[in-house]
Amino acid sequence: MLINNWYVAAESADVVVGKPLAVRMLGCDFVLFRQTDGQVACLSNVCPHRGASLAHGRCEESTVACPFHGWRFAADGRCIDIPSMGPDFRIPPRARVDSYPTHEVYGWIWAFLGDLPEEERPPVPELLPEFHDTERWRTTRMVVEAPVNWEKFEENSLDTAHLSFVHRAFGNRMDPRATLVPIERTAYGARVARERTPPRPEAKTGVLGQILSQPRDKTSVQLEFSLLGLCHRIQPTFRPGVSQVVFSASTPIDARNTRQFGLQARNYAIEPEHDAERLAGRREAIDEDISVVRHVRPKIGPTPLAEETLVKADEMEAIFRSLVIKMIEAGWEIDHDKVEREWDRKVYVIPSPARRLDPKGWAHEAVPTTRPRTGFGWRDLARQAGEIANRLGVGEAA
Ligand code: FES
Ligand SMILES: [Fe+2]
Numbered sequence: 001m002l003i004n005n006w007y008v009a010a011e012s013a014d015v016v017v018g019k020p021l022a023v024r025m026l027g028c029d030f031v032l033f034r035q036t037d038g039q040v041a042c043l044s045n046v047c048p049h050r051g052a053s054l055a056h057g058r059c060e061e062s063t064v065a066c067p068f069h070g071w072r073f074a075a076d077g078r079c080i081d082i083p084s085m086g087p088d089f090r091i092p093p094r095a096r097v098d099s100y101p102t103h104e105v106y107g108w109i110w111a112f113l114g115d116l117p118e119e120e121r122p123p124v125p126e127l128l129p130e131f132h133d134t135e136r137w138r139t140t141r142m143v144v145e146a147p148v149n150w151e152k153f154e155e156n157s158l159d160t161a162h163l164s165f166v167h168r169a170f171g172n173r174m175d176p177r178a179t180l181v182p183i184e185r186t187a188y189g190a191r192v193a194r195e196r197t198p199p200r201p202e203a204k205t206g207v208l209g210q211i212l213s214q215p216r217d218k219t220s221v222q223l224e225f226s227l228l229g230l231c232h233r234i235q236p237t238f239r240p241g242v243s244q245v246v247f248s249a250s251t252p253i254d255a256r257n258t259r260q261f262g263l264q265a266r267n268y269a270i271e272p273e274h275d276a277e278r279l280a281g282r283r284e285a286i287d288e289d290i291s292v293v294r295h296v297r298p299k300i301g302p303t304p305l306a307e308e309t310l311v312k313a314d315e316m317e318a319i320f321r322s323l324v325i326k327m328i329e330a331g332w333e334i335d336h337d338k339v340e341r342e343w344d345r346k347v348y349v350i351p352s353p354a355r356r357l358d359p360k361g362w363a364h365e366a367v368p369t370t371r372p373r374t375g376f377g378w379r380d381l382a383r384q385a386g387e388i389a390n391r392l393g394v395g396e397a398a
Helices: 150-157 206-211 272-293 312-329 336-341 353-357 378-384 387-391
Strands: 005-011 021-025 028-034 040-044 058-060 063-065 072-074 079-081 102-105 108-113 138-146 189-196 219-226 231-239 242-254 257-266
Touching: 005 021, 005 028, 005 242, 005 257, 028 108, 040 102, 040 108, 063 079, 138 272, 150 231, 150 242, 150 257, 150 272, 150 312, 189 312, 206 231, 206 272, 219 312, 257 272, 312 378
Parallel strands: none
Antiparallel strands: 005 108, 021 028, 021 242, 028 040, 058 063, 063 072, 072 079, 102 108, 138 257, 189 219, 219 231, 231 242, 242 257
């Protein structure tokens, strides 16, 4: 799991004024709460006094009050009240928790879980402009928790070759070939346009089945991912003018479990009464994915390229994996083995920007990383776009 990335922490609708929300991400605990001005705060959830869960406390104005002894914390993580000591007490600087930048778009609360200063943080990836075009597109939303590793789950989403085998309603086993076309590197990911043979007409049911009941040409599929935000966009066009877009972002709950936030926009049957059917179709597809990926070994990615046998059709996944490895080499990978081993005795937290400015005087230690930090960051990754794909040599390895 990587620090210094944007992650979707919650659906906007679940973060309401006056009620703290507990969220587990990257194997750590957080509390979200909405301030009276509407802004959402995201703090480390473990009270620096004696370790209670802030999310089990109460919101008072734009602060969260610990359930144990009532210490109150502002959105910037500083303690502003220690009731047992009275109003004249000088609050010690250690009485603070890490606070993380947030951003709200698409009905999702994103949190930047890391310590990069503002000028080194890229913007939240916005890959679904259709969301805002409500005249022509109707969007449904879904949150799924899966007992699979985030890296393996995300690779599966970028994998065109599995469709014919895993998904009843998408692929066609009679012609499972992937079209091998050049992949375009983007600043933080890659994009490709492929074609596939549509399934038999009867594989599509419901309103889409009616629209697509006649034999048709190839389905063209545009696929794009961004390591920033761990998100991807998949847009099949079934027939000219008939299209849908899935935009999903994966948030690791821990190394073995992932919460996937998904939006699906469609430009056909946009009346709300068709939502339930679309959601059911999406759920079926995700369950089909999970049923395979949960048994993949090794369970936790990224797996070294040399320990699998990738072919050219796997190039998107290979690019994703190589970008993940870049960030591991930059020292952004949490040493989750160590964190889990010490779980019962020690609290580790994701380091925040304030901790970077002032590294001493915190009750809890920052999570250990598997390698030392090198200073390589998002800007360097963007600068290198293009080079990595050329050097991959996927399909040529022995
Ligand atoms: S443990 Fe939070 S106020 Fe004491
Ligand atoms: Fe799939």
